[in-house]
Structures are given as C-alpha cells and as structure tokens.
Amino acid sequence: MTVESILNALSNVQEPDLGKDLVTLNMIKDLVVDGSEVRFTIVLTTPACPMKDLMKNACENAIKLLVNKEAKVIVSFTSNTTSLRQDEKTVLSKVKNIIAVVSGKGGVGKSTVSANLALALAEGGAKVGLMDADIYGPSVPIMFGVRGQRPLMKDEDGKGIILPLEKFGIQLMSIGLLVDEKDAVVWRGPMASSAIRQFITDVDWGELDYLVIDMPPGTGDIHLTIMQTVPVTGVVIVTTPQTVALADAKKAIAMFGQANIKVPIIGLVENMAYFTPAELPNNKYYLFGKEGGQNLASEYDLPFLGQIPLVQSIREGGDEGVPAMVGKDEVSKEALRLVVSQAVRQIAIRNANLPKTQTINVA
Numbered sequence: 001m002t003v004e005s006i007l008n009a010l011s012n013v014q015e016p017d018l019g020k021d022l023v024t025l026n027m028i029k030d031l032v033v034d035g036s037e038v039r040f041t042i043v044l045t046t047p048a049c050p051m052k053d054l055m056k057n058a059c060e061n062a063i064k065l066l067v068n069k070e071a072k073v074i075v076s077f078t079s080n081t082t083s084l085r086q087d088e089k090t091v092l093s094k095v096k097n098i099i100a101v102v103s104g105k106g107g108v109g110k111s112t113v114s115a116n117l118a119l120a121l122a123e124g125g126a127k128v129g130l131m132d133a134d135i136y137g138p139s140v141p142i143m144f145g146v147r148g149q150r151p152l153m154k155d156e157d158g159k160g161i162i163l164p165l166e167k168f169g170i171q172l173m174s175i176g177l178l179v180d181e182k183d184a185v186v187w188r189g190p191m192a193s194s195a196i197r198q199f200i201t202d203v204d205w206g207e208l209d210y211l212v213i214d215m216p217p218g219t220g221d222i223h224l225t226i227m228q229t230v231p232v233t234g235v236v237i238v239t240t241p242q243t244v245a246l247a248d249a250k251k252a253i254a255m256f257g258q259a260n261i262k263v264p265i266i267g268l269v270e271n272m273a274y275f276t277p278a279e280l281p282n283n284k285y286y287l288f289g290k291e292g293g294q295n296l297a298s299e300y301d302l303p304f305l306g307q308i309p310l311v312q313s314i315r316e317g318g319d320e321g322v323p324a325m326v327g328k329d330e331v332s333k334e335a336l337r338l339v340v341s342q343a344v345r346q347i348a349i350r351n352a353n354l355p356k357t358q359t360i361n362v363a
Helices: 003-010 052-066 110-123 189-201 221-229 243-257 292-299 312-320 330-353
Strands: 028-034 037-044 072-079 095-102 128-132 152-156 159-163 165-167 170-174 208-214 234-239 265-275 304-310
Touching: 003 028, 003 037, 003 052, 037 052, 052 072, 095 110, 095 221, 095 330, 110 128, 110 170, 110 208, 110 234, 110 265, 110 312, 110 330, 189 221, 234 243, 234 292, 234 330, 243 265, 243 292, 265 292, 265 330, 292 304, 304 330, 312 330
Parallel strands: 037 072, 095 208, 095 234, 128 170, 128 208, 234 265, 265 304
Antiparallel strands: 028 037, 152 159, 165 170
C-alpha cells in the first residue's frame, strides 16, 4: 500500500452533499501508511456534520475493495466550518455563519425551533450562539431558565460591551435579559431598529461556527436592519400546516426572494405537524391539517427540513427552562435532530454553491 494508491481509492468516495470526491475537495489530511495500517483525518465542513459515519464507512470500504482487503483503516475527524462571509468583518467578526429563523406569523413555534436548532448544533460539537431578536416578545429567558439574570459587561476601549450568558453549552443573549419582563417594550420602528443594531454590535459573541437569530414574526424593520447590519448566511422558515399560517409563510418566502434582498432560504420546517398520544404511539392526528408545510416547500422548490410533532414534552420543556434537546424525551429529540441534520446539510450546500454572503442595501 502506498499513499498514492490510498488517495486513488479515496477519490472514489463522494461527499454526499457537495457532489465531489473527498480528495478533490481537499478533505483528506495527515495520511499515513504504516504496513497494513492506514491513518488519515477527514476535514468536515462543520463539527455537526450528520454524514460523517457514512463517509467513514465509505472510505474503509473503498480502501479494502480497491487496495487491500486486510487493511486496518483508522479514520479521525476534524472540522473547518465553511463560511462565505465577504464583508469587512467589523461586526460579529468571529462568527462564521449567521442563521435567521423566521416565521410569517406568531405562535408557530419559531422560538422553540430556534432554541432547539442551536442546541442540536452544539450537541454535534459546533460553537453556537443564540440571539433573541424578538424585542417585543422575547422568549429565550423563559425557555432557558435564565429569567431575572443579567449579563456581565466589560470595558473595551472606553465602550461597554455585553457578555452573553452561557447555558447548556451555548452563548445566549436576549433583550429580555436587559429589561424587566413586566415592562412593555413600546418603541417606534426607527427606535427598535437602532436598538437591535446596537444589540448586535455591542455584544461580544466570541468565536462561533453558527449564530442562530430568533427573529420577530412577520416581515418588517427588524428583519431589514439585521440583514443590513450583518451578512446572513440564510434563513430557516417555520410554519404550521394550517392555511392561515401557510399564507403568512408565503409572505416571508417572498420577502427573502426580492431582488434587493436575495438572502438564501436554507429550508422550511413544519412545526406541530401531527399529534401522537403517548398511549397510542402508532397513531398520528393531523390537528392543523396534513403536510401543509411540506407541500408549500414543494410549491416554491425549497428544501424541506422536516416535521416536528406536537408533543407535550416540547411545550413543557420550553415553559420549564429545559428545551427539548436537553430534556429526556427521546422522541422529541430524534425529530429535532432530523430537522437539524437537514439544515446543516443545506447550509454546507449553500456555502459550496451560492455567491458569498454580504449585507444588503435597502433604502
């Protein structure tokens, strides 16, 4: 066995999402051939890559089939999260991917999806932050059990910088951590936009693979302000299956498809897709309609990231400050992991095939 023969064998192993082989993509590092033993490292596009076991098995099979069936193959993994930022990186300079989670209307579970998306990414080994940009109805303090806590501040060149809280392995920041939850936030549009811009620029997120932004419902000033301030890698749209939610989801899809915005849509999540009682685990009850989100994704030719069932434990976890991804209900976790694995794949495909990320310029 030689290094050349091993590389020839590995050139037959495709990266499942990017459509090219691992050698061409320069994903094979530190290749060592020692007698019948082969050691190398696969450089993943993200620590949270859901396809790494598949690639590992494919590499082992290729070497044993094409080079030496007795070979002992030892595969390690490292990651270099892909990023397509082409801005000057003066804002959120160490954040590689910025993912906005949006919905056309409130009440569809956008904050629940945001929280569990962030936690599932972190579970896969990525460095993750969660920014609650829903300034009129911040949910993160309740969902993470940090109500009443206040973030620390540090002085940086005479300017006060906010340090996010850390909970369940991710960085957290919410307007709800800065104001009394009993007080209403009554701001006109320009004032809200100014606050959210300051909220972005005056928080030290550090080095992150992903920053998930829980956006306000609808399509308005806050969305434009964020996209004008930071280069958004893509958006995840959350909807429920019923017609009224789908109608509003279409408006969100239309917003991000406008020529002067053109922020890629990573995919669509159908939340509260069906209800399965614990005592009837094989039954599905479509309380809000059947596969409305899936059909909408097909209609607009968008990636469908998956369905999240209406499960009591997901609601309870959010209310109790222990989101489903760190709870005990494995059914909920598995549904959420499937959605996140699809999202991670679509982000990698987006970074491989679409133009670089930049801020938008909207009057």
